[in-house]
Amino acid sequence: MQNTPSIPRTIYNDEHLLFFKTVADFAAKEITPNNEQWEKDHMVSRESWQKLGENGFLCMQVDEQYGGLGIKDFRYNAIFTEVLALTGCAGPAVGYPLHSDIVCPYIDHYGSEATKQKYLPKMVSGEYIAAIAMTEPGAGSDLQGMRTTAVDKGDHYLVNGSKTFITNGYLCDIAGLPKEPTAKIARHQPVVMDANAEGFSKGKPFHKAGLHAQDTCELFFDNVKVPKENLLGSEGHGFTYLMTELAQKAAA
Numbered sequence: 001m002q003n004t005p006s007i008p009r010t011i012y013n014d015e016h017l018l019f020f021k022t023v024a025d026f027a028a029k030e031i032t033p034n035n036e037q038w039e040k041d042h043m044v045s046r047e048s049w050q051k052l053g054e055n056g057f058l059c060m061q062v063d064e065q066y067g068g069l070g071i072k073d074f075r076y077n078a079i080f081t082e083v084l085a086l087t088g089c090a091g092p093a094v095g096y097p098l099h100s101d102i103v104c105p106y107i108d109h110y111g112s113e114a115t116k117q118k119y120l121p122k123m124v125s126g127e128y129i130a131a132i133a134m135t136e137p138g139a140g141s142d143l144q145g146m147r148t149t150a151v152d153k154g155d156h157y158l159v160n161g162s163k164t165f166i167t168n169g170y171l172c173d174i175a176g177l178p179k180e181p182t183a184k185i186a187r188h189q190p191v192v193m194d195a196n197a198e199g200f201s202k203g204k205p206f207h208k209a210g211l212h213a214q215d216t217c218e219l220f221f222d223n224v225k226v227p228k229e230n231l232l233g234s235e236g237h238g239f240t241y242l243m244t245e246l247a248q249k250a251a252a
């Protein structure tokens, strides 16, 4: 396994290159040897998530008060993903970064204080695995076609519906999903759902043409109660959040 970038990168300094080598050493020991078994299992191990957490590779951008390293330089996240891609272990190369780089920023930037305290430390340590649940059988590219409902019940939302093709779906402890699909798209508002909540269930990992170690699956919601404090951001700006957090910039 190579421990430097394939081509020289002017955006990396010596510390970035050292980090590249650190991740490559970790991957050679903890990821590559296990991938064959994970592909048979159709998922990576939970233990692997905890090892990533112990080594500080998950949600590096999260502030120290929530257990993170406070590294706001996305080049480190990009290096982590690049090294995983170089291992050829496609499943882990998708699932781990999705947790840190796609789900985590929604909670980090738009979560209430209670939500951040509840979820971020466990996402940093690898105790909680996160997924993002947008796609439905009838709504992939066209997010406005979502049918899952989240009805306001005063102190909580009542969520009903289903999602499909969800990366990290089978192992996930929490899932972020947009609510209020029947309103205007500007009101698609993310909420955080606990996967162990009553009425939250999961399908089996799909047998796919590739990404065999990735536990992509369906999620089902049958009258799942989501506390109001799990709303991300303020009502009415949801689609802006969905759009802005899918892209990252290289350095603060």
Ligand SMILES: Cc1cc2nc3c(=O)[nH]c(=O)nc-3n(C[C@H](O)[C@H](O)[C@H](O)COP(=O)(O)OP(=O)(O)OC[C@H]3O[C@@H](n4cnc5c(N)ncnc54)[C@H](O)[C@@H]3O)c2cc1C
Residues within 6 Å of the ligand: 131, 132, 133, 134, 135, 137, 138, 139, 140, 141, 142, 164, 165, 166, 167, 168, 211, 216
């Ligand atoms: C391995 C894997 C992991 C995934 N992980 C996640 C996840 O973690 N979370 C999640 O929410 N989703 C996930 N998805 C779902 C993914 O985001 C959707 O597959 C994607 O949005 C496309 O939706 P669709 O499959 O319904 O295809 P469709 O939207 O039905 O599109 C089918 C085809 O039609 C084309 N098309 C669609 N609309 C138009 C248009 N208006 N004009 C021209 N062409 C068009 C598309 O380009 C495509 O070629 C995952 C999918 C896969 C395969």
